[in-house]
Amino acid sequence: MSVSLDKVRLERLIKELKSKKGRGTELISLYIPAGRPIGDVTSALREELSTAANIKDRTTRHHVLDALTVTLQRLKMFTSTPKNGLVIFAGYIPRGPPGSEKMEVYVIEPPEPINTYLYRCDSRFHTEILEEMLEEKGSYGIIVIDRSSATFALLTGKRLKILDEITSGVPGKHSAGGQSARRFERVIEIMAHEFYKRAGEYAKKLFSEVRDLKGVILAGPGPTKNDFYNGDYLPYDLKKMVIGILDVGYTGEEGVYEVIDKTQDLLEGIRYIHERRIVQRFLEYLAKRSDLVAYGYREVYQLLKQGVVDTLIVSEEVPLSYVKAYCGNCGWSMEDLVRDEDLEQFEEACSKCPVCGQPTTIDRGDVIEHLMEVAKSFNTKVEVISTATEEGKGFLDSFRGMAALLRYAPQQ
Ligand SMILES: [Zn+2]
Missing domain, CATH: 3.30.960.10 (eRF1 domain 1)
Structure with a gap:
């Protein structure tokens, strides 16, 4: 399959x-x-x-x-x-x-x-x-915003397009004190609120037409970007696409260029953030609900085949092979996961059919490929973890790159 x-x-x-x-x-x-x-x-x-x-x-x-x-x-x-x-x-x-x-x-x-x-x-x-x-496809929306202006841009692959820029007309902080200053502050707050609303509507208009939008990045020099985010000025479907809120020194186009410089790391980071979370979740379960986790490739493999595994976590460098031996003469066959260091010994042991004694054929397959196949038949999620993060490396070293979150505690 x-x-x-x-x-x-x-x-x-x-x-x-x-x-x-x-x-x-x-x-x-x-x-x-x-x-x-x-x-x-x-x-x-x-x-x-x-x-x-x-x-x-x-x-x-x-x-x-x-x-x-x-x-x-x-x-x-x-x-x-x-x-x-x-x-x-x-x-x-x-x-x-x-x-x-x-x-x-x-x-x-x-x-x-x-x-x-x-x-x-x-x-x-x-x-x-x-x-x-x-190759990286899809587009990322960029909003650089502070109290004076908002700039909207679209990054597709390496191509950047400035879509629009609006200004707020919100005056700077007032220096006078007293009653008029407080009234002035209130007017400024209302103007800022109106401006954020307008910026949200622009974002909706400009980004909802982008068919392959993969994420939105909010940036700006001050706290405005956070107020804008927290204040629910973005429509919900755009807000949930915000993948990062960045501090930049400039507004306008210059600010957008600054975002691009910082974004490369951010985009790579997203994959690793996800991987980190998975490993952390496993460690949390291990500490608090150890009956709902399994590790050790034999046990995990067994539970996987019984349909007990909710999420299979496997390192892309898991030191295991999937081996299948079969006899063309009598039809005997067996399959198993074998540690890489035991592979030769295993193949030696399986070289003759235990039923009829004829030489067997031994196929080696990709272990992750095989695990995904088994997982598919039980609707088990599979998370492949790279070794690019500390968590990923630790997972490979401490758990030999294979563990599971379980649907329920298996019978002892
Ligand atoms: Zn045989």
């Missing part, structure tokens, strides 16, 4: 795919656009099968034919093309000396629609189209 990949996982998978090289021109990359009937693709691949039968080099020919066959088998599992299309990579990857090649297959439902059909047989996997999906 395939899994739908979010961008963090896609990034990781692409890195892995790019590291793989075929022995010859024998690795298959297939991109199927959304809406393309599976039957069309199947017949195209059958044609490739007959072409491949003419490849002169015997090993290459066998490898290409096998890769095509495996791809066709995987396609059979789909009655229709998934909504974003489908990507398949297949081929023999050398593990060591000639003859050590193992068939590897990756079936991916991409996070964004695929628009072009592509079939390639090469000594590498063609990941470029998937890589394009990682």
